[in-house]
Amino acid sequence: MSDLSLNDVTQNYYDVLKEIGNIGAGNAMTALSQMMGCKIDMGVPQVELLDFSEVGNAIGGEEQIMVGVFLGVEGDITGSMLFLVEQKSAKSLINKVMMGMGDPGEDFTEMELSAMQEVGNIITGAYLNSLSTLTNLKIFPSPPALTVDMAGAILSVPAIEFGIYGDQILMIQSKFFDEVQIDGYFILVPDMDSYKKILTSLGLSV
């Protein structure tokens, strides 16, 4: 059991994690923009350390239906990563990727889910790649799994991982804009030992 807990995360570490989130999300958006062949603007990501009780409200309520793309991370660091996007945003994103051939209804067709999984794959892949480059650590993502469900239920997965160490969850929110604003959330959940590795490799003593 590691002695580092999220409650001990100092402003310094916090800034580093924020910067990682910033760079990761930036790379992810570049990859997305290349894939869609259009310009995507991105707001400054917000990094927040939230209590479990606040998590639901922070993303528009526990019952907000969202698309979650989840993958495991292995290599020099271990953990998992979640990319979350609100249902309507996901719809418009997919429709763009499918060149306007998306289904107009609220639900997702098999084809759309498959497209979304690929989008998630590219976004999270780019995110982790930049983290890997930055830290010089080998990071291998597992194939992504996708689900469409209530935000609270999807978030229970990373929350449980964080729950082993404390009562808070570290969340990176990145808003990106196309014709409509799209709210996406990245949640990187390194195991505590991996946290140390990330911070150490960036020159911070833990």
Next chain:
Amino acid sequence: MSEIIKVGMADLKTCLPPNGITTLGLGSCVGIALRDKVNKVGGLAHIMLPDSTVIANQTNVAKFADTGIVELVKQMEALGANKRNLVAKIAGGAMMFAVNSRSSMNVGERNVEAVKKKLKELGIPILAEDCGLNFGRTVIFYPETGDYVIKAVGKPEKTI
């Protein structure tokens, strides 16, 4: 006028009729509804992890199946519940993502097991359950009737 009391993640609360008690978006977590069927005292715990004894940081008792259930019973007793009258209904413990690479992915199943073990230890019978599978659940519990209403995305509402 009755109200619905909200229980957050890793949280627990008690409830008296005519009020109801709810927790939103249960994923791998488990929602344990307890009821004193005689004195009509209810309670709901939203636990995240199975076992407090293997975790270093355990300041929040509501986070774990073992300590959460004990605490809920204690708080219900303070409201006039009798432990011998208690019955349970449980829901949640889903596996949200079909990824098998990590042991914690099966935490839903382990949560359900831990809850059942603790309830058995305390001699509280489980009247009904809606656990496992791969989807999230919102639950509302009414201590007056013992109805445990379960909602899920794209599925009809059901009462257990």
